[in-house]
Amino acid sequence: DAGVIQSPRHEVTEMGQEVTLRCKPISGHDYLFWYRQTMMRGLELLIYFNNNVPIDDSGMPEDRFSAKMPNASFSTLKIQPSEPRDSAVYFCASRPVRDTQYFGPGTRLTVL
Amino acid sequence: GESVGLHLPTLSVQEGDNSIINCAYSNSASDYFIWYKQESGKGPQFIIDIRSNMDKRQGQRVTVLLNKTVKHLSLQIAATQPGDSAVYFCAETRRNAGNMLTFGGGTRLMVKP
Numbered sequence: 001d002a003g004v005i006q007s008p009r010h011e012v013t014e015m016g017q018e019v020t021l022r023c024k025p026i027s028g029h030d031y032l033f034w035y036r037q038t039m040m041r042g043l044e045l046l047i048y049f050n051n052n053v054p055i056d057d058s059g060m061p062e063d064r065f066s067a068k069m070p071n072a073s074f075s076t077l078k079i080q081p082s083e084p085r086d087s088a089v090y091f092c093a094s095r096p097v098r099d100t101q102y103f104g105p106g107t108r109l110t111v112l
Numbered sequence: 113g114e115s116v117g118l119h120l121p122t123l124s125v126q127e128g129d130n131s132i133i134n135c136a137y138s139n140s141a142s143d144y145f146i147w148y149k150q151e152s153g154k155g156p157q158f159i160i161d162i163r164s165n166m167d168k169r170q171g172q173r174v175t176v177l178l179n180k181t182v183k184h185l186s187l188q189i190a191a192t193q194p195g196d197s198a199v200y201f202c203a204e205t206r207r208n209a210g211n212m213l214t215f216g217g218g219t220r221l222m223v224k225p
């Protein structure tokens with residue numbers, strides 16, 4: 001298995017632009033998680049899905065952030081409009097029924 | 113508040129020595145713990161896990177110890193190698209926390225050749 005796949009690996013955009021991050025979880029995993037990592041705040045859970053249904057989005061910073069999972073093999077995290085404080089590394093993780101989560105390589109987002 | 117934290121932000125060890133990375137948690141309801149390794153530019157990588165009904169679990173060159181009395185978790189790496197240099201995170205989840213992991217702040221392990 002190729003593991004969790006994220007794209008793009010790096011994204012540089014200007015303030016106010018829309019940003020879409022993509023994730024392909026490991027096949028057969030029922031859960032998908034989106035995290036944000038910064039030096040100041042560490043790893044923060046933004047939202048997670050179970051069988052494509054959003055379960056807990058309490059970590060989503062504000063309405064500018066939205067996430068979807070249209071099918072079991074694809075999820076997106078969208079920021080519209082983006083702001084410089086959104087600059088971070090965004091990780092997607094997936095897991096089967098058991099508890100261990102497997103992380104993707106991350107997308108490094110820079111908002112100028 | 114409820115949290116998972118690490119005592120030492122940076123640990124420097126000599127190649128070949130054993131490393132011990134510590135983690136404290138505050139919620140007695142925590143029942144599953146995981147150690148992750150994160151190398152520069154990569155996502156966290158699962159190393160080893162342990163459930164609260166165990167005190168010790170061993171993997172390849174790694175051992176996790178759980179002391180529920182003092183709510184302490186440690187990761188021991190035997191014969192530390194340069195490739196072990198990374199940031200190590202402990203994470204915990206609780207029976208009443210759904211499927212959400214709470215991560216500690218991380219400890220940077222630096223291996224000197």
